[in-house]
Amino acid sequence: MRIAVLVGGIGGARFLMGVRRLPAEVTAIVNTADDLTLHGLRVCPDLDSVMYTLGDGADPERGWGRAGESFTVGSELAEYNAEAPWFSLGDKDLATHLVRTRMLDAGYGLTAVTAALCERWKPGVELLPMSDDRVETHVVVSDEDGRRAIHFQEWWVRHRGKIETDRFVFTGAAQAKPAPGVIEALRDADAVLIAPSNPVVSIAPILGVPGIREVLRSTSAPVVGVSPIIAGAPVRGMADRCLEVLGEPVTAQAVGAMFGPRHDGEGVLDAWLVDETDRNTTIDGLTVGSAPLWMSSPEATEAMARAALELVEVTA
Amino acid sequence: MRIAVLVGGIGGARFLMGVRRLPAEVTAIVNTADDLTLHGLRVCPDLDSVMYTLGDGADPERGWGRAGESFTVGSELAEYNAEAPWFSLGDKDLATHLVRTRMLDAGYGLTAVTAALCERWKPGVELLPMSDDRVETHVVVSDEDGRRAIHFQEWWVRHRGKIETDRFVFTGAAQAKPAPGVIEALRDADAVLIAPSNPVVSIAPILGVPGIREVLRSTSAPVVGVSPIIAGAPVRGMADRCLEVLGEPVTAQAVGAMFGPRHDGEGVLDAWLVDETDRNTTIDGLTVGSAPLWMSSPEATEAMARAALELVEVTA
Numbered sequence: 073m074r075i076a077v078l079v080g081g082i083g084g085a086r087f088l089m090g091v092r093r094l095p096a097e098v099t100a101i102v103n104t105a106d107d108l109t110l111h112g113l114r115v116c117p118d119l120d121s122v123m124y125t126l127g128d129g130a131d132p133e134r135g136w137g138r139a140g141e142s143f144t145v146g147s148e149l150a151e152y153n154a155e156a157p158w159f160s161l162g163d164k165d166l167a168t169h170l171v172r173t174r175m176l177d178a179g180y181g182l183t184a185v186t187a188a189l190c191e192r193w194k195p196g197v198e199l200l201p202m203s204d205d206r207v208e209t210h211v212v213v214s215d216e217d218g219r220r221a222i223h224f225q226e227w228w229v230r231h232r233g234k235i236e237t238d239r240f241v242f243t244g245a246a247q248a249k250p251a252p253g254v255i256e257a258l259r260d261a262d263a264v265l266i267a268p269s270n271p272v273v274s275i276a277p278i279l280g281v282p283g284i285r286e287v288l289r290s291t292s293a294p295v296v297g298v299s300p301i302i303a304g305a306p307v308r309g310m311a312d313r314c315l316e317v318l319g320e321p322v323t324a325q326a327v328g329a330m331f332g333p334r335h336d337g338e339g340v341l342d343a344w345l346v347d348e349t350d351r352n353t354t355i356d357g358l359t360v361g362s363a364p365l366w367m368s369s370p371e372a373t374e375a376m377a378r379a380a381l382e383l384v385e386v387t388a
Numbered sequence: 389m390r391i392a393v394l395v396g397g398i399g400g401a402r403f404l405m406g407v408r409r410l411p412a413e414v415t416a417i418v419n420t421a422d423d424l425t426l427h428g429l430r431v432c433p434d435l436d437s438v439m440y441t442l443g444d445g446a447d448p449e450r451g452w453g454r455a456g457e458s459f460t461v462g463s464e465l466a467e468y469n470a471e472a473p474w475f476s477l478g479d480k481d482l483a484t485h486l487v488r489t490r491m492l493d494a495g496y497g498l499t500a501v502t503a504a505l506c507e508r509w510k511p512g513v514e515l516l517p518m519s520d521d522r523v524e525t526h527v528v529v530s531d532e533d534g535r536r537a538i539h540f541q542e543w544w545v546r547h548r549g550k551i552e553t554d555r556f557v558f559t560g561a562a563q564a565k566p567a568p569g570v571i572e573a574l575r576d577a578d579a580v581l582i583a584p585s586n587p588v589v590s591i592a593p594i595l596g597v598p599g600i601r602e603v604l605r606s607t608s609a610p611v612v613g614v615s616p617i618i619a620g621a622p623v624r625g626m627a628d629r630c631l632e633v634l635g636e637p638v639t640a641q642a643v644g645a646m647f648g649p650r651h652d653g654e655g656v657l658d659a660w661l662v663d664e665t666d667r668n669t670t671i672d673g674l675t676v677g678s679a680p681l682w683m684s685s686p687e688a689t690e691a692m693a694r695a696a697l698e699l700v701e702v703t704a
Contacts, residue, residue, distance in 0.1 A: 112490040142460050148483030152508055163479050167464030174428040192468055 073388060076101060076261040076293070080274025081118035082135055083300060083308055083367075085125035087267040088197055090373025092126065094388040098197035099257040103269070104182065105209040105242055105277035108225050110156055111149060113169035114176055117225070118274065119186055119201060120168060127193030135308070138164040158230040183251045200257065202278045205248035209273055212238040224273060233313040240273060240317065245280040258287045263386045265377065266297035266341070268307055268365065271327045272314035279340065288340040294384035295342050297331050298376060299324040302347040302365055324350040333357030343383040345376070359383055389704060392417060392577040392609070396590025397434035398451055399616060399624055399683075401441035403583040404513055406689025408442065410704040414513035415573040419585070420498065421518075421525040421558055421593035424541050426472055427465060429485035430492055433541070434590065435502055435517060436484060443509030451624070454480040474546040499567045516573065518594045521564035525589055528554040540589060549629040556589060556633065561596040574603045579702045581693065582613035582657070584623055584681065587643045588630035595656065604656040610700035611658050613647050614692060615640040618663040618681055640666040649673030659699040661692070675699050
């Protein structure tokens with residue numbers, strides 16, 4: 073049995089910890105629109121969060137980066153007045169970026185680089201970037217420095233989203249191609265899951281790569297999304313702030329409706345799994361089910377994934 | 389008063405600690421033929437040794453690299469089976485290489501990059517790379533893997549010179565141009581000193597950049613060398629092994645004769661300062677003097693520099 077999952081970073085990584093327990097070949101299609109170039113190094117926060125978490129190298133307390141991390145290089149870079157001191161770059165993490173950047177500079181695509189890094193981490197699922205092409209989420213903001221577009225990481229990490237925000241732009245998305253294997257994984261899957269990741273800046277960029285939305289609408293596999301909103305608040309992260317920028321309510325209903333039904337509509341879903349608290353949610357054209365959605369353990373998360381599959385009558 | 393000094397790495401740095409105490413504008417012309425690219429980063433061991441030492445950031449015990457250094461990134465790179473695990477790359481040091489590489493990639497020359505790094509370190513002397521062009525010392529060696537050329541750092545750090553060695557080749561030297569300011573510094577100096585650095589792999593590559601030997605032979609400034617050999621052994625490093633490869637004896641006399649007299653000869657020196665132990669040294673065409681050459685303190689080293697200048701009747 074084959075399952076393909078669209079994921080962002082930390083929430084997506086937690087979700088995969090559960091999905092990985094199912095008796096299935098799992099392919100994760102990971103958002104790369106958070107990626108940035110810092111100090112000449114290509115940094116892929118979502119791919120790395122997933123790789124470290126599934127490879128048992130992530131920091132469970134902090135929620136991002138490597139366990140037992142240190143920040144010596146970053147402190148030194150600050151002494152040189154290097155760019156972006158607000159972005160904490162760990163020493164262990166930096167080695168990953170060095171290896172990745174070197175391979176990219178040598179001409180390998182991000183898919184091949186990710187596979188090479190995974191030889192060390194052995195995540196137990198296939199990790200595919202959404203695209204080998206460069207796509208970056210930029211955010212149009214205004215403050216005393218005027219109206220301008222900043223990188224999503226600057227909006228997220230430096231400003232914590234607390235800046236007047238007009239919109240998100242997926243720079244490069246229109247020209248991007250799905251990474252090798254992405255279309256095949258979605259086409260040939262027995263089920264497709266959308267992880268409870270940030271719908272606005274993790275899942276939407278993946279859907280923004282031409283070809284991915286189309287294959288989700290045409291694949292014979294059922295497509296089930298899992299709500300990242302429980303009782304009007306995000307499970308983690310800043311999905312509430314991102315939805316606010318779009319003028320959308322912070323509800324499981326609104327996010328499900330954003331993704332929308334793929335039959336009788338323009339969307340990508342067959343079914344939508346919400347938390348038990350939100351069990352009264354209804355969305356035209358979608359099968360809506362409920363289950364406990366707190367990813368408190370890999371076992372609990374496996375049960376979530378099974379509940380999602382049951383909504384479309386797939387048994388793992 | 390202006391003094392120009394040709395230097396290698398650690399020995400050169402120690403020498404400059406003394407020269408810097410003289411009432412003079414000091415320009416150091418630093419060997420860059422030890423430089424290498426590792427993990428995509430441009431590493432300049434001699435420039436950095438000088439910069440860290442004069443900037444009070446060097447490790448005084450170990451003799452190379454930064455004080456309070458850690459090696460987290462390097463350990464992680466080894467986990468990825470990255471290249472050259474024999475080259476210890478410190479975390480603090482790595483920040484320097486990141487800043488340098490980024491600036492080089494942006495199109496700045498090594499001279500400009502070095503000046504930018506020195507804004508932090510304030511070495512108190514002007515540091516000029518011998519060339520902005522890439523020159524690398526390669527070593528022709530033979531072992532069970534056959535006859536081949538390896539980078540000097542591999543010969544030095546990995547093999548400790550203990551491998552059958554045919555010769556040193558300064559790859560790129562013939563095409564290199566002196567860095568901006570080098571010719572002017574040597575031409576306009578009141579005195580030129582050659583530090584007691586490795587004559588074979590630190591000073592010879594500088595002299596191998598077309599134009600530098602010529603200006604040393606034509607400058608109105610007197611040129612004085614300081615012997616890196618005391619009583620038949622190098623002050624530090626592996627000059628003995630390097631001289632052996634050239635078939636030269638490990639003596640203050642032999643090294644002085646290698647540099648040679650610039651009048652009545654093909655060389656670059658007016659005078660040669662040896663240790664008191666070697667006071668009976670004579671070299672045709674050169675004024676030879678003696679003084680204590682152990683660089684035990686900046687004060688002792690200042691006295692050495694003054695003794696060198698006195699040989700050519702320059703008073704600082």
